[in-house]
Every structure is written in structure tokens, then in C-alpha cells.
Amino acid sequence: MSIAERLNQIRSRITDAAVKAGRDPQTVRLVAVSKTRPPEDLLAAYRAGQVVFGENYVQELTAKTAAITEPLEWHFIGHLQSNKAKYLAGLVTLIHSVDRLSLAEEISRQWGRLGRSCDVLVQVNIAGEATKSGTTEAGALHLVRAIAQLPNVRVRGLMTMPPLFDDPEGARPYFAELKRLSELIAAAAIPGVEMAELSMGMSGDFEAAIQEGATLVRVGTAIFGKR
Numbered sequence: 001m002s003i004a005e006r007l008n009q010i011r012s013r014i015t016d017a018a019v020k021a022g023r024d025p026q027t028v029r030l031v032a033v034s035k036t037r038p039p040e041d042l043l044a045a046y047r048a049g050q051v052v053f054g055e056n057y058v059q060e061l062t063a064k065t066a067a068i069t070e071p072l073e074w075h076f077i078g079h080l081q082s083n084k085a086k087y088l089a090g091l092v093t094l095i096h097s098v099d100r101l102s103l104a105e106e107i108s109r110q111w112g113r114l115g116r117s118c119d120v121l122v123q124v125n126i127a128g129e130a131t132k133s134g135t136t137e138a139g140a141l142h143l144v145r146a147i148a149q150l151p152n153v154r155v156r157g158l159m160t161m162p163p164l165f166d167d168p169e170g171a172r173p174y175f176a177e178l179k180r181l182s183e184l185i186a187a188a189a190i191p192g193v194e195m196a197e198l199s200m201g202m203s204g205d206f207e208a209a210i211q212e213g214a215t216l217v218r219v220g221t222a223i224f225g226k227r
């Protein structure tokens with residue numbers, strides 16, 4: 001199957017999952033996760049109507065933005081070292097993976113140099129897995145409050161990567177928990193903070209994530225094939 005065909009399949013599965021959950025399919029955006037994929041693959045997806053691409057590695061992202069002149073929209077979804085934030089300034093429209101104040105401070109500083117603000121999601125490690133990034137669930141509200149004090153960063157929601165399960169139903173409680181946490185943070189009504197976005201769900205479990213409230217699903221393998 002071609003990338004365009006797989007994309008169309010994913011889109012109809014997204015629509016079906018949203019409708020089944022009683023949601024407007026327009027409220028779910030597909031982020032095509034293109035790590036390790038050559039620019040030709042991204043362009044094939046772009047020609048098939050895909051606009052938002054998620055990348056995990058700074059160097060790979062900057063190389064692709066230099067190689068591709070079409071107006072793709074870039075999201076950064078991987079673990080980010082603070083000293084690399086400067087390379088992303090002005091290139092990405094959303095960073096999904098802010099998990100500590102020091103990183104948010106550096107993002108604010110770098111976007112401030114451009115006279116702009118960076119939209120970010122706070123990554124939460126709901127399961128508390130040692131191998132995964134993300135703030136703890138207990139620390140999330142505190143972190144959001146601290147980031148809200150920074151001049152050039154806007155918190156737009158939360159992101160999570162649940163543990164891997166063979167059965168997508170295994171991830172569902174983690175998606176539901178991220179939704180619950182976002183409602184709790186929204187209820188705190190922190191000035192400048194929005195809980196509009198929930199980035200959750202990947203190739204194996206995006207339908208369950210949509211049913212639990214995802215507004216951004218990050219799908220790689222199901223579009224581009226095995227890495």
C-alpha cells in the first residue's frame with residue numbers, strides 16, 4: 001500500500017473513532033510521525049493532504065526543514081535537551097514534550113529572542129515508568145503553574161506516552177487519566193494556560209485515545225511502514 005493509501009485509511013479510522021465517541025472528527029488532528037523517514041516520504045504524505053509532521057530528533061528535523069521547501073507544519077515530539085531548544089526556535093509550531101521547568105525557561109528565552117511565543121504541551125509520565133520522560137502526575141499542576149510565569153511559552157495542553165501493550169485497551173486507562181488530569185488543571189484556571197489539547201495515541205492505540213479525548217494523535221508506523 002502507498003503512503004497516500006495508508007493515510008486515507010488512518011483518516012477514516014480517525015473519523016470512525018470520533019463519531020463512535022460522539023465527537024466531531026474535526027477536533028482530532030493527525031500528526032504524521034516521520035522520524036527516520038526520508039524527505040520523499042514526507043512529501044508523499046504532504047501531497048496526499050497531510051500538513052502536520054512530528055519529529056523526535058533536533059538534527060533530523062533541521063535537516064528536513066532545510067531540504068523541504070513546501071509549507072509543512074512541524075511539531076517536536078521527542079525528548080529535548082535544553083541546549084538544543086535554540087535550533088527549534090521559529091521552526092516548530094508546537095513542542096509536545098516539555099517535562100521540566102529548566103527546558104521551558106530555555107524555550108522561553110529562545111522564542112523571546114525572536115519576539116515570539118512557543119506553544120507547548122506538558123508531557124506527563126502517567127505510569128511512572130523509569131525509562132520514559134515526562135513529569136510525574138503529582139507534579140504536573142505545579143509545573144504548569146511555573147511555566148505559566150514565563151513570558152514566551154504558552155501551555156496548550158498535555159501529552160503522554162503510556163506503557164506499550166499488545167492490546168490497545170491496555171493503554172486506555174492512561175489516556176483516561178491524562179484527560180482527568182487536564183480537567184483538574186483546567187479547573188485551576190491558571191492565567192495564560194489552556195487545556196485545549198491532549199496529545200495521546202499512536203499507531204497501535206489511537207482509536208482508544210480518541211475515545212478518551214485525544215485532540216492530537218501521533219501516528220508513524222501505520223502511515224510510513226515499519227522503521
Ligand SMILES: *Cc1c(COP(=O)(O)O)cnc(C)c1O
Pocket residue numbers: 033035056077078161202203204218219220221222
Ligand atoms: C515514534 C513516536 C510515535 C509514533 O509511534 P508509531 O507507533 O510509529 O505510530 C508517537 N509519539 C512519539 C513520542 C514517538 O516517539
